[in-house]
Amino acid sequence: MKQKSLYILLAMLLTTSMTLAACAPATPVVEQPTSVVEQPTTVVEEPTAVVEEPTAVPEKEATFAIEHFSVIAGTTWSGAQDRAGMRIAEKYPNVKYIYRENVGPDLSVPYAEEMIAEGADIVVGNAEFMGLPLKDIADQYPDVYFASIIASDLSTKRNFIRLFPRQYQALYLEGLIAGALTQTGNIGIVSAFPCVQVIRRQAGFILGVQDAAKILSKDIKVYVKYAGDWYLPQEERDIAATLVDQYKVDVLTQQTDSGSTLDVATEKGIWFVGKDMDIVGFYGWSSTDTVAVSFDTRWEVIYERIVQAWLAGEENPETVYYLGMESTMTLADGTVEPTVDLMNDNKIGIEAISPKALPLIPAEIIQLVTQRREQMMNGEWDPFTEHEFVSNGTGLEMEGLPVPAADTVVKAAGVVPTVEWLLAMFNFDLKGTTVLE
Numbered sequence: 399m400k401q402k403s404l405y406i407l408l409a410m411l412l413t414t415s416m417t418l419a420a421c422a423p424a425t426p427v428v429e430q431p432t433s434v435v436e437q438p439t440t441v442v443e444e445p446t447a448v449v450e451e452p453t454a455v456p457e458k459e460a461t462f463a464i465e466h467f468s469v470i471a472g473t474t475w476s477g478a479q480d481r482a483g484m485r486i487a488e489k490y491p492n493v494k495y496i497y498r499e500n501v502g503p504d505l506s507v508p509y510a511e512e513m514i515a516e517g518a519d520i521v522v523g524n525a526e527f528m529g530l531p532l533k534d535i536a537d538q539y540p541d542v543y544f545a546s547i548i549a550s551d552l553s554t555k556r557n558f559i560r561l562f563p564r565q566y567q568a569l570y571l572e573g574l575i576a577g578a579l580t581q582t583g584n585i586g587i588v589s590a591f592p593c594v595q596v597i598r599r600q601a602g603f604i605l606g607v608q609d610a611a612k613i614l615s616k617d618i619k620v621y622v623k624y625a626g627d628w629y630l631p632q633e634e635r636d637i638a639a640t641l642v643d644q645y646k647v648d649v650l651t652q653q654t655d656s657g658s659t660l661d662v663a664t665e666k667g668i669w670f671v672g673k674d675m676d677i678v679g680f681y682g683w684s685s686t687d688t689v690a691v692s693f694d695t696r697w698e699v700i701y702e703r704i705v706q707a708w709l710a711g712e713e714n715p716e717t718v719y720y721l722g723m724e725s726t727m728t729l730a731d732g733t734v735e736p737t738v739d740l741m742n743d744n745k746i747g748i749e750a751i752s753p754k755a756l757p758l759i760p761a762e763i764i765q766l767v768t769q770r771r772e773q774m775m776n777g778e779w780d781p782f783t784e785h786e787f788v789s790n791g792t793g794l795e796m797e798g799l800p801v802p803a804a805d806t807v808v809k810a811a812g813v814v815p816t817v818e819w820l821l822a823m824f825n826f827d828l829k830g831t832t833v834l835e
Contacts, residue, residue: 458709459492462701463518465509466499467525468629468655474674475628475655477681479524482697486705488730493705506531514542520708522701525628526551526595533558543708543715550594550796552822554717561700562595562821564722565673566602567774568693568738570781571767572651572671573606575691575751577618578759579669582648586641587622588634589653592794596653598824599673603651604831605781613762621645622827623834631656638662645834649690657683664688669755672742679744686743686752694741699727720817724777736775740767747771782820786811792833793826801826 464483466476476499483495496516498509506528510521522545523529529546536544536558545559554560576585585607590596604620611618621641625633635658641647642662651671652659660677663670664684672692677683700719707715721737728734742750748768751759773779791804802808808826809815815824827833 457492458711459494460490460519460705460708461494461496461513461517462486462705463510463513463521464495464497465501465506465521465523465528466497467501467523467528468499470497470499472657472681473629473655474672474677476524478675478695479522479697481675481680482701485698485729486701489702489728490705492709501528503528503531507535510535510544514539519543520545520704523547525549543704545704548595548821550794550822550825552718552818556714556717559704559715559717559719560821561704561719563695563697563700563737564720565599565693565695565738566782567723567780568740569599569602569673570606571740571771572673572691572693573603573608574610574763574767574770575606575755575759576603576649576651576669576671577607577610577616578614578763579690579755580616580618580649582646583616583618584645584647585618585620585649585651586638586645586647587620587651587653588637588641588659589622589624590628590655591624591626594794594822594824597793597827598820599653600831601787601824601828602781604828605785608830609766610763613766614760619832620830621647621832621834625654629655631658634658635662639666642666642668660684660688676741676744676750678742687754689742690752690755691740691750692742693738694746695738696727696735698729699725699735699737702727718817718821720821722777722780723771723774740771780814783814784811787815788829790827790829790831790833792831796823796825799823799825805829 462483464479466479468476470476470480483497487493487495496513501509506523510532513521520543521532523532524547526547526549530551532544532546533555536555540557543557543559545561548560548562552560587600607618607620623637625637634654634656638650638659639662649669649671650659650663660670660683669690670688672689674695676692676694678686678689700721723736723738725737726734739746740750770779786807787809789802789804789806789808793801795801
């Protein structure tokens with residue numbers, strides 16, 4: 399009985415516990431929150447491009463100064479030099495051109511120092527006799543380039559530059575034309591005074607005349623008479639008149655700087671052959687009825703190289719320039735010009751020959767002028783290499799360098815003369831030159 403009661407009690411307890419379990423609140427299911435780890439958004443800020451403008455390096459400036467030995471107006475030498483200075487300034491906005499005119503040897507240094515005080519970086523004396531004193535102050539102004547034309551002296555310093563164009567190349571072409579034009583067989587040169595520069599230039603012209611004479615089977619005499627200086631208008635006029643009246647010259651040219659020789663040619667109705675500048679085109683002097691041909695010197699071709707060297711800061715620039723028809727400069731307007739060339743009434747080359755003179759010149763001379771001009775522009779031919787130099791027995795006695803005796807062959811044909819010899823030692827007239835007292 400007791401055992402039966404125990405079973406009943408256990409059953410009741412089991413039932414009660416099950417009931418309690420069923421009624422108990424549900425065990426909460428705690429869901430772990432899904433861990434959403436947000437990766438930080440990497441905001442890559444492009445660096446603000448700080449574009450630094452390059453510091454503008456000011457373009458180096460220069461002042462280019464010329465001392466003209468004569469007045470500029472009414473002269474071919476200083477006129478061409480002045481034009482060169484202006485053309486340099488036109489092409490290079492950072493280059494200023496200043497000048498003084500009528501400068502003698504005693505004023506070369508004072509004027510140079512005056513212009514240096516104004517900012518001159520390059521100072522040129524446009525004739526040797528008044529340019530050489532600049533050498534004496536070159537050491538005092540080591541940052542300034544000084545320069546001078548070469549007449550006979552070839553001395554230099556580190557910053558004292560010497561220069562000259564090979565004008566004899568154009569003069570040779572003029573000689574061919576003059577030799578073809580003369581009918582009397584007499585050609586006259588009104589010249590300054592004996593110096594290497596003058597003798598060398600006359601030689602170029604005379605070689606052209608002699609070649610024309612050979613080709614055309616002519617007997618031509620070339621007369622030279624010296625005035626005593628570069629710019630003596632009255633003396634030049636008197637010599638020109640004498641050559642025409644007494645020596646029956648019908649073609650006149652000059653190695654002087656006034657317009658007097660041209661005036662006489664115009665008055666006498668004979669041909670004139672010009673030099674240094676296109677006097678008809680630039681000055682309006684006379685006309686192509688008198689001026690058969692001229693040549694034009696572009697000093698700026700040489701001066702540009704000197705200016706460029708200074709702007710480049712060259713401490714040891716080239717000290718001797720002797721450029722010819724093969725060397726050129728491009729002007730501000732794009733025109734390409736050689737150092738020297740035939741030019742008359744703003745026309746160049748064969749077209750520079752006067753329309754009135756052209757029909758009087760045989761075709762073989764026209765062809766030769768065309769050929770030689772082209773060859774010289776290409777650097778393929780030169781009259782001073784081609785021809786032999788035979789002394790006339792006259793010329794300039796120099797210290798340690800006497801005038802070679804007449805008929806002496808000083809240089810054989812085909813031999814290239816050195817620059818030094820041409821610029822400083824060519825001291826004799828060529829055979830066939832008649833020098834008048």
